[in-house]
Amino acid sequence: MTTPRDRLEKFLERLDAIFKVEPEFFPLESKLAGVPNLACMVYRDIPEVDHITGVTYGLSEVTHPSWRLGKPELIISVQSTDLAWPLAVAELANQLRGVCPFGYGDVIDFGGRISEESELSAFFVYTPSILAPNAALRIDVGAAEPVNLAGMLPIYASERALLSELGLQQFCEQPNFDRYDVRRSAVTHP
Numbered sequence: 236m237t238t239p240r241d242r243l244e245k246f247l248e249r250l251d252a253i254f255k256v257e258p259e260f261f262p263l264e265s266k267l268a269g270v271p272n273l274a275c276m277v278y279r280d281i282p283e284v285d286h287i288t289g290v291t292y293g294l295s296e297v298t299h300p301s302w303r304l305g306k307p308e309l310i311i312s313v314q315s316t317d318l319a320w321p322l323a324v325a326e327l328a329n330q331l332r333g334v335c336p337f338g339y340g341d342v343i344d345f346g347g348r349i350s351e352e353s354e355l356s357a358f359f360v361y362t363p364s365i366l367a368p369n370a371a372l373r374i375d376v377g378a379a380e381p382v383n384l385a386g387m388l389p390i391y392a393s394e395r396a397l398l399s400e401l402g403l404q405q406f407c408e409q410p411n412f413d414r415y416d417v418r419r420s421a422v423t424h425p
Contacts, residue, residue, distance in 0.1 A: 237377040239271040243292050245376040246308070247276070250290060253370055254278050261322060263293075263329045270332065271296050275325035277318065282365045286415065288312040289321020294328045294337065295382050301336040305373060305383040309337065311358075312365045313389065314415040319350040324358065324387045337385050340403055342395055353417040355389040361403050362386050364414040388414055391421045401425075 237245075250258070258276035265272045273293030281288040288310065295306035311324045327335075327343055335343065341360045349355050363371045363386035371384040388407075390398065398406045406412060409422045 239293075239296055242296075242376040242378055243274065246292050246374065246382060249374050250276065253366065254281055254288075256281065258290075261318075261325065263325055265293070265332075266329055267297070267332060273325060273329045273332070275321055277321050279316065282312060283314075285316060286312060286314050287316055287318070287320060288365065289324055290384070291325050291328045294332055295376070295378070295380075297333040299333055299336050301338060302380070305381040306378075307337045307385040308382050309360075309387050310363045310366070310371075310384045311387040311389075312363075312415065313417050315350065315352060315417050317350045317352055320389070320417070323349045327358070327387075339385070342390070342398065343387075344392070349389060350417065353389070354391060355417055356392050357390050357395065358387040359390055359398060359403070360385050361388055361407070364388070386414075389417060394422050397422060397424060 258278050261275040263273045276290045278288040291309045294308050309324050309328050313320050337360050339360055344357045363384050373381040376382050411420045411422045413419045
């Protein structure tokens with residue numbers, strides 16, 4: 236049987252193969268008794284200069300009744316150098332482990348501005364913006380279930396109803412929506 240540390244090491248091997256650079260590590264103490272701590276790996280200048288990408292590990296160390304084809308870990312990529320973006324995603328993963336399924340379409344309110352550089356205050360879960368599906372799904376970490384990376388895309392509070400009305404794909408196809416731009420204008424009804 237593998238340990239959480241063994242699974243993290245296998246997960247990092249996969250991330251190293253994808254990003255080809257060492258991340259910065261930010262550990263978060265578990266909010267749940269008997270559950271391993273959560274880690275946030277931050278990659279600067281990925282996918283481009285002046286972008287930041289963060290990936291969690293630890294969400295998949297718990298269970299949720301809706302997880303049937305694997306367990307999620309979260310990834311965010313935005314055009315910013317502010318650590319607030321990946322650390323906000325990691326904090327949500329740590330706080331909501333075992334409670335929120337982090338399924339595509341789930342909207343998670345951060346409870347205020349995510350970063351001082353933007354009014355964005357929530358995330359929705361969808362496909363990772365910088366990874367091909369074969370790189371994001373079914374990552375073998377030595378556990379019974381594989382890990383699937385789920386993208387966390389920041390949105391304005393005013394966009395929540397429109398996202399629900401339009402659906403994920405149509406919302407993402409709106410002219411004002413840019414997955415990376417944290418200073419973008421809010422998407423309004425087409």
